[in-house]
Amino acid sequence: MREAIAAELLAARARTAALTDCVEDADLTAQHSPLMSPLVWDLAHIGNQEELWLLRNVGGRDPMHPEIDPLYDAFQHPRAERPALPLLPPDEARGYAHEVRGRVLDLLAASPLEGAPLLDAGFAFGMIAQHEQQHDETMLITHQLRRGEPALAAPPPPPAPADAATLPAEVLIPAGPFTMGTDTEPWALDNERPAHTVDLPAYFLDTTPVTNAAYQRFIADGGYDDPRWWTKEGWDHRLRAELSAPLFWKQQDGQWLRRRFGTVEPVPPNEPVLHVSWYEADAYARWAGRRLPTEAEWEKAARHDPATGRSRRYPWGDGPPGPEQANLGQRHLRPAAAGSYPEGRSPYGARQLMGDVWEWTASDFHPYPGFRAWPYKEYSEVFFGPEYKVLRGGCFAVAPVACRGTFRNWDYPVRRQIFSGFRTARSAEES
Structure with a gap:
């Protein structure tokens, strides 16, 4: 050890x-x-x-x-x-x-x-x-x-697998209970504890995170200019901040470009969208006729094994992440194409639940039942409340030691500089 x-x-x-x-x-x-x-x-x-x-x-x-x-x-x-x-x-x-x-x-x-x-x-x-x-x-x-010449370099992620273009748009997570949180993860932080049972109705979850191409359709359809898709707070923020696209994007000669670690490049259509706030993610989901998943829905999709009824450490099992399972650890300086890492898929078939982009959820950051602050209350307790939204799954910048199926991140819903994206969900009874 x-x-x-x-x-x-x-x-x-x-x-x-x-x-x-x-x-x-x-x-x-x-x-x-x-x-x-x-x-x-x-x-x-x-x-x-x-x-x-x-x-x-x-x-x-x-x-x-x-x-x-x-x-x-x-x-x-x-x-x-x-x-x-x-x-x-x-x-x-x-x-x-x-x-x-x-x-x-x-x-x-x-x-x-x-x-x-x-x-x-x-x-x-x-x-x-x-x-x-x-x-x-x-x-x-x-x-x-940072502005200026690029200071960092890394190879690109591997190309998308052959089946990425034919994956189903969504996967079904059947109704039933699962174990959320942990009592056994040795280095889990206080907000991941204790383990507790959550019973969820059936729902559908996107197979992959929302892509740049899909998000561009939201922009092209006037998504940023239509208050129907935004919460009141989100719309007020959109107006104040003059939001019109993800952070670091600009349109030039009819093409979307992005700045990535000092390099300006075309926005790759099949990568997960990056640098969007919770308000933007929520507006996109409403525009698409869907919603953001709750934190519990995200964790069940990532951890629950319907064959055994137990919750795994990771979508693929209990073994630590390898390069074939997830884009983690700053190995690449960008997300991999949507549909990548089939070896890292969950039992339900969802991909890229670990790594690539932090995924906004619908949930506020609150303690689990039986929470105990440890070893100091400033790690989690002072942040609990409706001011913060929960993100899950890590991103390409997260090290494996700080990424697992129970790990919880949180931030203000206005934040965009973080490596944040999202996927959407819908309730099964809507079918």
Whole structure:
């Protein structure tokens, strides 16, 4: 187990280095959008959280630099204010994170991995590995918002399989109960717990996420100009923000183009649509005569095995994600074509429920029955409420360690800079 934990920590740090070593110091200290922190803040925050939870809480060590704790407390300073803070410069931030990591690896070698809640199955180490990978995803979002020459490169995803064009538009999820959440996933975070039974009526779910081509039909049909398809709040936001297409899209000479990590390119028609807000996803679903799935509907489609009645860790089973099953881990810098990864399909036949794009659901972010905040209430509890909508499934930027069938993400319904898409659903009784 120690070797596996060390491997996750080292993989996260290698990705952090790749995201921060590819640009000059001026890019690290600049704020590329008021929605995001400077990259150098994320770099030192990663080290600070690792020191706080592993060296201090697990190891009982004294603080290394207590004077910087307030600078890297995400709740003390909104992102827009962070550039004005006396942050560690890039070399010092790297040195601090490197020193913390060296001490953490020594601690891992000596710590029992049982006997206390934070140590059982190496939970605290797993939590920190997930935390760093989540900030790596955040830094990748900053790279997408960054202007200038491309700084990142990756090969394209594999082409769509031969059957992608002939897949059924939707799959049926029969009525019945399933187990939502988990009591057994060792590194599951508090909002994924506890496991509980949810009984759902039958419904249909899109086989794949909604594509760029389908979304362009919504635009061409005047979807952004017709208030019938929008909630009142969504329509008000559309007008204020002057939304007319997904973020990073523009139309030129009758063709839709997008900016992707510094490169302008035609919008690929068969890729899942990306960088849309919850309001846009909801409006599209209404225009299509459908709706967004609830969070429970999404999870049942992704995890429930009707042959055994149990809930799997992933759509394909309990084994960890491989490159043949899902587009994860920044292996590619874009979603794969709709219908890809047949080996990752769920028992019901839905594809790409893991990876490619975060999928908006209809649900607000609320605790499960019996929820208990742990190990700190700021991870989930302070965000519960109708202000946030739940996203599921991960995206191409999510690392496998931070992606599983029970993992819950949440954000404001206006958010578009995140790697968000969606699929739609309808109730079976509508047939």
